[in-house]
Each structure stands twice: as structure tokens, then as C-alpha cells.
Amino acid sequence: MTGEELRCRAQHMRRMALDLAYRCGTSAHLGGGLSMMEILSVLYGAVMNTAQRPVPYDARDKFILSKGHGVLGLYTALAAFGIITQEKLATFQQDGSDLIAHPVMNEAIGIESSSGSLGQGISMGVGLALAAKKKDYAYQTFVLCGNGESNEGAVWEAAMSAVQFRLDNFTLILDNNHMQSDGASEGILDVSDRYAAMLNAVGFETIEVDGHDVPALMEVFQREREAGKPRAVVAHTVKGKGVSFMENDNDWHHNRLTEEQYQRAIAEVGQL
Numbered sequence: 001m002t003g004e005e006l007r008c009r010a011q012h013m014r015r016m017a018l019d020l021a022y023r024c025g026t027s028a029h030l031g032g033g034l035s036m037m038e039i040l041s042v043l044y045g046a047v048m049n050t051a052q053r054p055v056p057y058d059a060r061d062k063f064i065l066s067k068g069h070g071v072l073g074l075y076t077a078l079a080a081f082g083i084i085t086q087e088k089l090a091t092f093q094q095d096g097s098d099l100i101a102h103p104v105m106n107e108a109i110g111i112e113s114s115s116g117s118l119g120q121g122i123s124m125g126v127g128l129a130l131a132a133k134k135k136d137y138a139y140q141t142f143v144l145c146g147n148g149e150s151n152e153g154a155v156w157e158a159a160m161s162a163v164q165f166r167l168d169n170f171t172l173i174l175d176n177n178h179m180q181s182d183g184a185s186e187g188i189l190d191v192s193d194r195y196a197a198m199l200n201a202v203g204f205e206t207i208e209v210d211g212h213d214v215p216a217l218m219e220v221f222q223r224e225r226e227a228g229k230p231r232a233v234v235a236h237t238v239k240g241k242g243v244s245f246m247e248n249d250n251d252w253h254h255n256r257l258t259e260e261q262y263q264r265a266i267a268e269v270g271q272l
Contacts, residue, residue, distance in 0.1 A: 001045045007214045010041035013080050014242045014269045016089070017072035022262040024093040029101070031252040032146060033072030035177040035211070035237040040077040042217040043142060050110060051081040058137040062128050064113040066121025067146030067175065068102040069254070074111070075099050083110040118149035122158040122172060129162065129170035129230075144173045148180030151189045156202070162230040163203035170230040171221075172204070175211065177239040179250050196234045204232040211235030242269050 001009070014037050021028040044051050048061035065074045072092075079089040088109065091097035098106055102116030112128075115121045125143035132139055149155060162170050178185050178192050185192045200206040205226040209216050220233055239253075240246030243265045257265070 003215045003218055006041045006045045006218070007038070009045060009080055010037040010214065011242070011269060013037045013041065013073070013076040015266065016076040016079065018243070018257070018262065018265050018269065020072060020075070020089065020092045022257045022259075023090075026093060027254055027256040028072060028093065029069040029254050030072065030257075031179070031239040031246060031250065032067060032070045032175070032177065033074075033076075034241045034243065034246065035239050036070055036073040036144065036175050036235075037076075037241070038212045038214050038217060039144065039173060039175065039235055039237075040073050041080070042214060042221060044077050044081040044083075046218055047221040048140070048142065051083055053083070058132075058135070059139055061139050062112050062125070062141045064115065064121045064125045064128075064141070064143045065103055066115055066125075066143050067118065067149060068115030068121070069181075070144070070146070070175070071099070071101065071103055074103060078110050118146070119152035119154045121145065122155050125172075126158045126162045126165075126167065126170060129167040130165050132169055133165070133167065140169050140171065142171045142173060144175055146175050146180065147178060147185040147192060148182070148188075150174060150191075150195065151180075159199065159202050159204065159230075159232075166228040167230045168225050168228055172199070172230065172232045174199075174232065174234045175237055176234055177237040179239045179248070179253070181250075181253050183250055196232070199232040199234070203229065205229040206232045206234065208234045208236065211237035212241060244268060 078084045092099045103111045105114045125141045129141040209220045246252040
């Protein structure tokens with residue numbers, strides 16, 4: 001897919017996310033899902049082979065959403081790239097649905113890991129990448145983390161392990177929107193502007209990028225890798241991206257859309 005097609009796909013995912021959040025009839029995690037749409041569009045549309053089914057397990061690229069509250073990004077990507085149906089997507093947060101407020105591992109619908117207990121996804125991703133090395137599997141592993149969980153020591157222990165095991169089949173993506181559930185990250189643990197330097201110091205091949213610039217994201221993810229080094233992509237993003245009254249407003253970390261707010265948001269991002 002071209003960069004313009006992927007940009008349009010990301011915007012379509014935003015529209016789907018807003019529709020799901022409104023129609024589920026309860027609160028949903030909107031801000032952190034909206035910040036990652038371009039990242040997921042590029043991964044599923046131009047980088048990973050996950051949507052090219054059937055691909056055997058030992059060759060199928062793995063994606064783990066460690067910031068599990070970003071499900072509106074993940075679920076809409078699964079639908080936008082044909083891994084789940086629109087009918088399945090419409091069951092979001094309904095009784096008995098497979099698509100609840102945080103991902104539950106379900107290989108049949110493309111969910112590689114249960115997450116929501118923050119700081120855990122990177123460890124599973126490192127394990128998957130190490131298994132691929134030991135078993136000579138061809139897949140790549142991608143893990144997307146958020147700001148809040150990056151305060152946790154377990155994230156950095158796993159990162160150091162990825163370096164120790166020379167996992168050049170592992171990519172950590174940090175959705176650096178400078179916010180977490182309790183507020184601005186800089187007021188809680190002021191490291192958001194130093195993630196790249198910290199990961200580089202640990203031993204990652206580290207790249208910074210505008211997380212909403214599709215051509216830039218494509219270039220970064222498709223760039224030739226350094227042998228023996230895991231890669232970290234620090235993506236600078238905006239929480240609530242695409243909806244003016246949600247952008248950089250942490251009230252939309254988890255909130256419920258009124259009909260008036262839904263109509264305003266859809267007017268900004270476009271109709272489905």
C-alpha cells in the first residue's frame with residue numbers, strides 16, 4: 001500500500017474507533033487509541049505479514065499491544081486490514097464479546113497477547129523474539145508501549161534482556177504522547193524527552209520519528225536493521241489525535257462520548 005493509502009486507512013480507523021466508543025454505550029479508552037492509528041496502519045499495511053493469511057505460525061509476524069488500554073487502535077486495525085470482520089468489530093464491549101476493554105489473547109482473531117497489566121507486554125515480546133532465534137523461526141516481533149508503563153522497572157529489565165540476547169528480530173515502539181492515566185508524564189516522572197537516549201544507552205538501535213507522519217514511519221520500519229541489535233522506535237504522538245477537543249486533554253484517557261461530542265468528533269475526522 002502507498003503512504004497516502006495508509007494515511008487514509010489510519011483516518012478511517014479513527015472514525016471507526018469513535019463510532020465504537022459511542023455505540024458501546026459506556027466509557028472507553030479513546031485518547032491513547034487515537035494516538036497510535038498511523039503507527040498501526042503502517043505496521044499492518046506495509047511492514048508485518050500478519051494480515052497476509054494464511055501464514056504459518058513460525059513465519060507470521062507478532063504484534064503485542066503492551067499498553068492494553070489502546071484497544072480501539074488494535075481492534076480497528078484488525079478490522080481495517082481484514083483480520084476480523086466488521087460484524088465482529090461491532091461487538092466491542094458487548095456482553096460475551098471477544099473484544100473487551102483490554103485485549104485477551106486469541107490467535108484466531110489476531111490478538112497475540114492478553115494485556116492491560118502495564119509493563120508486561122515487552123517481556124512477552126522479548127520471549128517470542130528469543131524463541132524465534134532459538135528455533136530459527138522467520139517472524140519479527142513488535143511491541144507497542146506507552147508512557148506510563150515505561151516508568152516501570154520491568155520494562156527496562158526486558159529491554160536489557162533484548163540487548164543481551166542480540167534480538168535483531170525485535171522492535172520496541174514507544175507511543176510517546178507525553179501523557180498517562182494520572183496526567184502529564186513530565187509531572188509524574190520526567191523522562192519523556194529522554195527515552196531515545198535511555199534506550200540507546202541500554203544498547204538499542206534507536207530512532208525517533210513523528211508518529212503521525214506515515215511516510216516517515218514507513219521509512220523507519222522498513223530501514224535495514226543493525227545486526228545483533230534490537231530496534232527502538234520512539235514515536236512522538238498526540239494523545240487524542242484528530243479530535244480537537246480531545247487532543248492533549250487527559251480527560252479523554254477514559255471517558256464516555258455524549259451524542260453532541262460524537263457528532264463534533266465525527267465532523268472533524270469525517271463520516272464512515
